[in-house]
Amino acid sequence: MICAKEISFSIGTFELKRLSIDIAEGEYFILLGPPGSGKTIFLECLCGLKRIKFGQIRIDGCDVTNLEPRRRGIGYVPQDYALFPHLSVEQNITFGPRVHGYADANINETANLLGIKHLLSRSIDGLSGGEKQRVALARALVLKPKILLLDEPVCALDEVTRQKICSQLSDIQRRLGLTTVHVSHNLEEAFSVADRAAILHDGLLQQAGTLDELLRKPKSEFVARFMRCENIFCAEVTGRGTRDSQTSVKLGDIELEIAGRHSGTLMLMIRPEDVLVRHGSAYNGKGGNLIPTTLVRSRDCGGYVRVELDGPIKLVAHLTHAAFAELQETHQPDIVAELDLKNIHVLPQ
């Protein structure tokens, strides 16, 4: 559906560097990255608000690189929505149809879909963040675009409204079969809406794939850290493991075994939720990847407890509240972290 091929664009000192992304028809694609990574610029290039220096943009097989924004069939919801302050809610929604000369445009269907029919006579000034978001969405959807581009559509909303709007966005996208590109820096948002995602950093595409791929098989340290993996270590290969298909590595003062055959220096990643933690009494100094540690700090993060462990290496683990309560029952500081082979991921160098 959308094929961006080697897009280059520069503004001041910032540069989008040969960005290539393919987005399938009907897909909900989320573009992730820290602020200033070029997400919004990429979106503006897609809808023709910025002229790209090199590369090609194809929509539905047609080259739209030099096509005006109004001819691309794209609905665009910018950050902070940019609702026209001199027009009422209804006039904002009918703006597109009026420009196209559809004087008697029926906006009721769109207004009902988004649950904003009661807002139509209101002015923009008095709307809440969530209401503005839905009006902006209605304004973009009323023209029945093939593609919907959303620039941080829920970043200014509170947590509850954000979740509500995200599930609404997901429902609408599926119901209308819209190809949607959503820009965000928030992982929770990505998990609640996206089929696939890409991570941008400093104008460069770091990785694109399913969220599980980004989470479990990051292709760089940046992607791993962006996906909130805190356990990233540099390790030296010392030889073969206990099986042929395994490799033994030295990580600080300890030896670990990892899956696969490797050589030289490796960058290892273990997701915090994959670190298993149990009482020190269970540690006999032998066996798989068992690491003696002590609990340094813990923080309740709502859905899980984040614990920092100190030992031969510093680890961060995410535990369920039940697992953490069990750990605390004994009042012993010594605990053992177990790292399963299959959960130790080697980052490509």
Next chain:
Amino acid sequence: MRTAGNIPVRGWRDRIFSAAAFFFVSVFIVFVLGLILTDVFYVDSKAVVTVLTSRFILHALWMSIWTSFMTTFIAILFAVPMGYALSRFRFPGQILAEAVVDLPIVFPPLVAGLTLLVFFSQTAIGRWIQDDLGLEFVFQPKGIVLCQFVAAASFAIRSAKTAFDDVDRRYENVALTLGCTQWSSFRRVSLPLARNGIIAGGILTWARAFGLFGPLMIFVGSFRGRTEVLSTTIYLEQSVGNLEVALAIALLLIFVALIAVTAIRLVGGSALVKL
């Protein structure tokens, strides 16, 4: 004392600060009103009758009104596209272009009259416009509008540019994705959003044009019943010793200005707030 919007809880230091600010507001208003009242008490009824019945003074009033409004209209006609272009487009020599636009604000109005006189009487192009094209400006009523335009249009252009600068480009971008061309996004989005700033610039332009004196005396003179406007009439009356009549005309000028500014405020909404 009334304060607008949501006000925070204030301590005694804040109250002193507010009082100090209002002290200056009060001093200025009292001073200006005092000056006007001085004129009011100085003028006798005979002078007022003279002003209101003099054919020449009423003609000067009419000239002041129509020329200043015509100047404002032409200035806005230039200011809107110029303000948009200076705000939205980047081009080589832009800083110099903006400096040239601002020049008439900075130099003494008298210079505008002198320059125009020299241009139309001493240069080939000026003489060609006057003699061959038949567009006579020197000592002609048309010259009043031209002179006022040169001296006052910069206010409208500067205000329009600032107004367009204040319109977030994202509004135009969204309009483009909703089917607008650049012209229709300007017409449907940017222009309505910049309206107040443009009106504010129009008011400044009108005020400058309405009270203009020096350059008019040089460029068009002050011929009774032809090129005389209220500001030049005041000068002429006081120079022949009719101080009461001069002050009565000044009061008329103030009265008309007050009506015009109030009317524009009512029509233009919050435009004056931005002044």
